[in-house]
Amino acid sequence: MIIDQNKIDETIKIIKANGGHGIQKCVQCGACSAICPGVKAGFPLLCRALIKDLLNGLLEENIENSSSWGCQACNRCTEVCPQGVRPQEVVFAFRRYQANELAFSTSAVTSQMNLYETGHAVFTDPKEARRKVGLPEETPTSAFNEAAQQEIRTLMDNSPMGELGLF
Amino acid sequence: MEQIGLYLGCNIPLKNPDIEQSFRKIFPALDVQPVDLEGAGCCPAWGTAPSFDLNTWCAISSRNITIAEEKNVDIMTGCNSCFGVLSEAKHFLETPATRTAVNNSLAKINREYKGTSDIYHVAHVLHKKIGLTKIRENLKYKLDGLKIAVQTGCHTLWPSDVYKVKEDNPYFPTMLKELCEVTGATVCHYSRLEGCCGMGGMRSTDAEKSLKLFKEKLLSIKEETNADMIVTTCSSCFMQFDMSQPILKGRGVIDFEPIPTFYYTQLLALAMGFDPQQVACISQIDRNPIIAEIQSDTRRIKEGM
Ligand code: SF4
Ligand code: SF4
Numbered sequence: 001m002i003i004d005q006n007k008i009d010e011t012i013k014i015i016k017a018n019g020g021h022g023i024q025k026c027v028q029c030g031a032c033s034a035i036c037p038g039v040k041a042g043f044p045l046l047c048r049a050l051i052k053d054l055l056n057g058l059l060e061e062n063i064e065n066s067s068s069w070g071c072q073a074c075n076r077c078t079e080v081c082p083q084g085v086r087p088q089e090v091v092f093a094f095r096r097y098q099a100n101e102l103a104f105s106t107s108a109v110t111s112q113m114n115l116y117e118t119g120h121a122v123f124t125d126p127k128e129a130r131r132k133v134g135l136p137e138e139t140p141t142s143a144f145n146e147a148a149q150q151e152i153r154t155l156m157d158n159s160p161m162g163e164l165g166l167f
Numbered sequence: 168m169e170q171i172g173l174y175l176g177c178n179i180p181l182k183n184p185d186i187e188q189s190f191r192k193i194f195p196a197l198d199v200q201p202v203d204l205e206g207a208g209c210c211p212a213w214g215t216a217p218s219f220d221l222n223t224w225c226a227i228s229s230r231n232i233t234i235a236e237e238k239n240v241d242i243m244t245g246c247n248s249c250f251g252v253l254s255e256a257k258h259f260l261e262t263p264a265t266r267t268a269v270n271n272s273l274a275k276i277n278r279e280y281k282g283t284s285d286i287y288h289v290a291h292v293l294h295k296k297i298g299l300t301k302i303r304e305n306l307k308y309k310l311d312g313l314k315i316a317v318q319t320g321c322h323t324l325w326p327s328d329v330y331k332v333k334e335d336n337p338y339f340p341t342m343l344k345e346l347c348e349v350t351g352a353t354v355c356h357y358s359r360l361e362g363c364c365g366m367g368g369m370r371s372t373d374a375e376k377s378l379k380l381f382k383e384k385l386l387s388i389k390e391e392t393n394a395d396m397i398v399t400t401c402s403s404c405f406m407q408f409d410m411s412q413p414i415l416k417g418r419g420v421i422d423f424e425p426i427p428t429f430y431y432t433q434l435l436a437l438a439m440g441f442d443p444q445q446v447a448c449i450s451q452i453d454r455n456p457i458i459a460e461i462q463s464d465t466r467r468i469k470e471g472m
Contacts, residue, residue, distance in 0.1 A: 019221045037363035041376040069372040072363055073213045073251065074321035079337060086326070092217065099219045107371065111215050119208030121215045122177040130184045134445045135191075139180040140203040148206030151230060151276040158275060159223035161216065 007057030015054055020093030022085040026051045032077035032087045043070035047077050047087050050094060059094075063103045068095040102164065109166055116167035118143050119152045171292060172235035172284065173201035174253070176246040177209050178402050182449075186402060189432040189446040190245060190289065193439060196305055197297045201243065204234040210244075210252040214368055217252065225265060226272040228256030229280040233273070236284045245289040245432070247401035248367070251322030253286045258329040288323050289432060290400040291332040294342045299349045307440030308466040310352035316394035316426075317343045317354055318408070320401025321363055337361075343400050346431060350438045355392035359384045366407035381411050382420060389423055396457055397428040405430045409451050427454040437461045 015023050032047035033039045039046050045053070045067035053062060068091050077087035098104060111121040119142025127137040142148035156162055171194075179186045194201050208231065211217065216224040232253065235242045244250050260266045260280060270279055293302065323330065324337035334340045338361045344354045362384045363369075365377035385408075388394060399405050405428060412425030429437075429447060436446040443458045460466075 037365070037380060038369065041365065041369060041373075041380045043369075043373075043376065066372055069214075069218075070369045070376065072321060072367045072369055073217070074363055074367075075251075075325035076321070078326040079324075088326075095218050096220065104218075105372070108214055108218075111212065115209055115211060115215050119206075120177040120181065121209045121212040122181065124181050126181040126184060129182070129449060130180075132444075133185045133188045133448060135184050135188055139175065140205050140207075141175055141180060142206055142208035143181070145206045148208060151206075151278075152208050152227065154276050155223065155226045155230065155272055156216075158272060159216075159226070160220045161223055164219075 001056065004057055007059070008055065011054050011057045011059040014059065014097055015090060015093045018093035018096040020090035022083070023051060023054060023090050025083040026055065026085045027083055028052060029082065031080045031082060035076045035080050037072055037074060037076070038067065038070045041070065043067035046071055046091055051085070051087065051090055054090070054094065059097065063098055063101060066105070068098060069104060069108075071095070100160065100164070112161070112166045116153055116156055117149070119149050168195070168198050168200045169296070170200045170202050170240050171243045171287070172204045172238060172240040174204055174207055174231065174235070174242045174244040174249060176244060176249040176402075177212070178406065179245055183402060183405070183430070185446055185449045186245060186430045186433060189430070189436040189441070192436050192441045192446055193432055196439060197301060199292060199297060202238060202240055204231070204238070204242070207231045207234050210249040212248060213252065214371065221259065222265065222268050222272070224252070225256045225259050225269045228253050229260060229269055229273060230276070230278060232257065232284055233278045233280055236281050241285045241287060243287045243289055243292050245402060245430070247288070247320040247322035248403055250286060250288045254329050254331070257282070257286060285331050287331060288400065290323065290342055290346065294346055295332055299345060302346070302435070303349050306350060306438050306468055308438050308462055309468055310350040310438060310461060310466070313352045313396070313460070314392060314394045315347045315352045315354050316357060316388040316392045316397050317347055317360075318364060318397060318399040318401065318404045319343050320399060320404045323400065324361070343398070343431060347398055347434070350434070355394055357387045357391040359387035362387070364404045364407045366403040370407065378411060378415065381407060382415060385412065385415070385421065389421075389426070394426060397426050398431050398434050399428065400431045402430060413451050425452045427452050427457045429454070
């Protein structure tokens with residue numbers, strides 16, 4: 001592998017800007033990977049392996065890899081890391097890099113649209129189920145509250161997410 | 168009566184309102200009054216804003232938190248993901264630069280994050296505020312002889328440094344175990360106790376990988392405990408156990424009947440004598456036999472005993 005210092009610097013800059021502040025503290029001990037349910041389930045590019053690639057400047061090369069989207073954000077890795085890397089934050093920083101390049105599955109678009117329209121990422125009409133259990137048909141949440149939905153839309157419109165054309 | 172903001176999230180009020188109803192039944196009976204946080208939305212879920220931009224995540228989370236701040240109440244949530252997302256956002260908002268940026272966004276909707284409301288999980292309120300003794304005093308049925316396998320779920324355990332209430336050892340959680348034992352039931356240990364059920368981002372990204380992880384956990388429960396039921400304090404884990412056991416059974420991957428699964432407050436509501444048609448009536452797996460067993464006359468606790 002050809003190591004290109006410029007690529008390494010650029011990659012670290014992007015990961016830190018996206019919230020992966022601890023990446024350079026990693027000593028590649030592998031404690032995170034050993035406890036990671038994502039790695040266990042067969043997503044290869046998480047924890048130690050992802051950090052290794054990023055520290056070698058391999059960013060674009062992995063843009064289509066879906067491993068980061070298999071991360072459960074469970075933070076077992078953060079808890080065990082002896083170096084304070086907070087590997088989950090690095091995984092999510094990489095995911096944010098992918099997301100802002102629109103490198104994610106189309107199924108993920110639905111939850112962004114749901115959130116924008118109803119304030120709920122997961123939305124199904126709850127009326128029948130709620131009536132059945134003896135609750136008011138409408139939830140007290142944003143789902144039935146136009147003003148609340150408008151607030152959430154304003155926050156999303158005025159964010160980097162608003163520039164991606166997802167909603 | 169002490170008040171606490173009931174933060175509902177998405178799945179509980181929209182898909183499993185019987186869990187919401189169980190909160191609304193048990194807490195007032197235990198002298199805690201849940202108050203609605205009108206207009207609260209998604210926490211936001213891991214696959215949405217947290218996957219795009221840290222400050223947008225914190226802005227949407229803090230909007231929810233400000234609704235509780237205005238009412239001078241802390242927040243209680245029953246969904247582990249909501250608990251994790253809101254707790255982490257609160258942790259990030261301790262950084263002055265983040266707080267300033269987020270409050271600039273919130274100003275556009277006439278809100279300001281102050282940091283005055285703490286985030287609790289339903290299990291924390293039950294275990295730490297209400298306490299085991301008070302729960303025991305309010306039972307109508309005793310569950311002696313029934314065997315439970317517990318599933319705490321990831322997002323109340325790690326990373327322990329961002330949570331208001333912590334387990335002594337997050338890899339060996341005991342709060343849910345104790346909450347179940349107070350009903351008289353036996354909670355059996357199994358080797359994959361701290362294991363992930365495979366729900367969450369993993370389930371939507373690759374269902375087969377998720378099921379593989381789930382199967383390993385399920386077999387550990389079945390072989391090591393032969394539990395009568397699984398009890399969880401995570402609504403996502405609840406959905407995985409309730410939806411995926413029948414899938415594995417249908418495929419012939421497991422040869423035993425799916426194990427009935429309850430969210431903890433459903434079990435407690437049943438043990439406190441509430442109507443199963445209101446607090447535990449939405450599930451894929453047939454729970455009627457175990458519910459009838461829980462609320463059978465022989466288990467009724469006589470007044471004054
Ligand atoms: S546990 Fe920490 S130091 Fe060890 S490989 Fe993982 S991130 Fe690096
Ligand atoms: S947070 Fe993600 S990377 Fe860390 S242990 Fe959990 S699944 Fe693995």
